[in-house]
Amino acid sequence: MTQLAVLRAKKISKHFGGLVAVSNVSIDCPPREIHAVIGPNGAGKSTLINLLSGDLRTTAGEIYIGEERIDRMSVSQKSKLGIGRTYQRTNIFPNLSLFENCFLAAQAYHGTSLRFFKGARAYVDVRDTARMAIEKVDLQSISNRLVGTLSHGEQRQVEIAIALATKPKILLLDEPLAGMGAEESENIINLLSELKSEYAMLLVEHDINAIFALADRLTVMVDGEVIDCGLPNDVRENPKVQEAYLGES
Amino acid sequence: MRDRVSKVFLFSFAVIIFLMLPLVADRFYVQFASKILVMIIFASSLNLLVGYCGLVSLGHAAFFGFSGYILALISPTEAGVNFMLGLLASVLGAACLAAIIGSLVIRTKGIFFIMATLAFGEMLFYFFHDTNLAGGSDGIYINHRPVLDLVSFSTDFSNANHFYFLALISTIITIVFLRILLKSPFGKTIVGIHINEHRMRAIGYETYLHKLICFVIAGGLAGLAGFLSAIQFGAVNPEMMGWHLSGHVLMMVIFGGLGTLTGPALGAFSLMVLEECFQVTTKHWQLMIGIVIVVVALGLPKGIAGFFQRTKSEERG
DSSP states (O other): OOSOOSEEEEEEEEEETTEEEEEEEEEEEOTTOEEEEEOSTTSSHHHHHHHHHTSSOOSEEEEEETTEEOTTSOHHHHHHTTEEEEOSSOOOOTTSBHHHHHHHHHHHHHTOTTOOSSOGGGOHHHHHHHHHHHHHTTOGGGTTSBGGGSOHHHHHHHHHHHHHHTOOSEEEEEOTTTTOOHHHHHHHHHHHHHHTTTOEEEEEOSOHHHHHHHOSEEEEEETTEEEEEEOHHHHHHOHHHIIIIITTO | OHHHHHHHHHHHHHHHHHHHHHHHSOHHHHHHHHHHHHHHHHHHHHHIIIIISOOOOSOTHHHHHHHHHHHHHHSOSSSOOBHHHHHHHHHHHHHHHHHHHHHHHTTSOHHHHHHHHHHHHHHHHHHHHHSTTTTGGGOEEOSSOOBOBOSSOBOOTTSHHHHHHHHHHHHHHHHHHHHHHHHSHHHHHHHHHHHHHHHHHHTTOOHHHHHHHHHHHHHHHHHHHHHHHHHHHTEEOGGGGSHHHHHHHHHHHHHHOTTOSSHHHHHHHHHHHHHHHHHHHOTTHHHHHHHHHHHHHHHOTTHHHHHHHHHHHHHHO
16 A cells, blocks of 8 residues: 555554454554455444544553554544544434534634634534534534434434544544435435545445445455455455455355 | 514503603612612623523522622722622622633533532632632621713712613613523524534534533623622621522522523512512412412423513414
8 A cells, every 4th residue: 555544553453351353453444445344243342433533542552643653642633634434323412403413523723612702603614524524414494403304314314424524634434324224325325435436445344235335445354354355346355355355145 | 674673663562661660660669670680691601601591500699699708899988989889799709600610510410510510619609608708697887889980970879770770771781681692603503502512513513512601691790689689788698699599589480481582581480479479478488389380380381481472472373
């Protein structure tokens, strides 16, 4: 890989007491690529995302964004450096409108949250960023609805819009298709392939069809370890992978 | 838009009623209204913490009482202290105390936060109660109230009317200040923290800092209320810091409606008027208040302000 990765993890591990959830995992996310991570339940995929985003601290190893080492930073510091993430279980602000959801995220990016006197809505650049995020997920028509009243599929899109409003360099997507019907999945898959031109992405997903439609490179994890990493079609041919994962489904 | 006009209209109407009160009512009612106004400021300050930022504190009276004590301690025995000096010292003193206590308690969450604020409040209560530093359990008198020299005349806050207008102006300033604050980016941020702190951190907010600032502002405003209360009664005592008062003001906020600007005002007003009525009619007035609170809590989960909001949205269909 000639291009420098946006996000790099070098041999990161996470132990919960005696349990090794993630062991010596190295992973690169180059710009404008979707790096997908698959593996059976309990393989440590979500833990990996939580380590990269800062929701969990690594036990060992190093994480870099660009040249900067970030594995000792808090989740909010990492977010400011450009890590945007979505959650497997929808994690939004249910009693605010879609616009307000994205507005909060944009406000974090613009760093205006410690202004006390001017009305929040008067910050035009914050508003523009929020609107940009809503346009990207194509939900302009419902930007004034309370997101708690939206359908599950729409809420999953809100989840992505919030992450986009922080103007991330990389998106960590934790099962964005979880619990979606075929048509809704189709929408998200299209959305993600559009976003690929702008963001590096790490995608954890169970939907194999989506993975092969989207991924530029594929990592397979089993029991906290990487068993293969490469181009999706090469990985598919690996007998170890077939045995561990693809063969089962 | 119509909504906004009617809000401005209602607010102005309330202000006019309050402005005219001293002309028509006798001294007792003016004093009682002043007491309500002070409690409105106090309840509004707690509402910023509980209703908007989601931090339920049972030690908020600590700042109210501490501020009163500052005024009492800096007041010379032979003359009143300069009003502005007293105000600054009391409010900033309460805010500093809030910064110290806040920096510790904000590390905790939920029930532990409640217990931690309660513990600090009680610590302060017993500090003033059990030491001779400031009159022990009896408290201390403020023999001469602070003096505010206006252009043409000097105020005398032992005069009920003078104090009443001071309380009224302070209340208006507080409510306008809170309204501006809550519309600001900071206001939006603390509401976001209340709804989903985890996600706020994930999108890049240092929530500890915002919560601490909120705690300090709320402490400072409680200090303003305590300062006024000390002027009104001309005395301070440890009860001003006790958990009893913290609980009482929390009740006012919940009664009136958490997370609304009018809630604390409605809550303080109605609860104090009810208490006064029950006290006149029965010895067991606290029992009656208890019953009313249970009924309101069951019937109006969003308080009195929530009730008005509901009828309004039902009218709109």
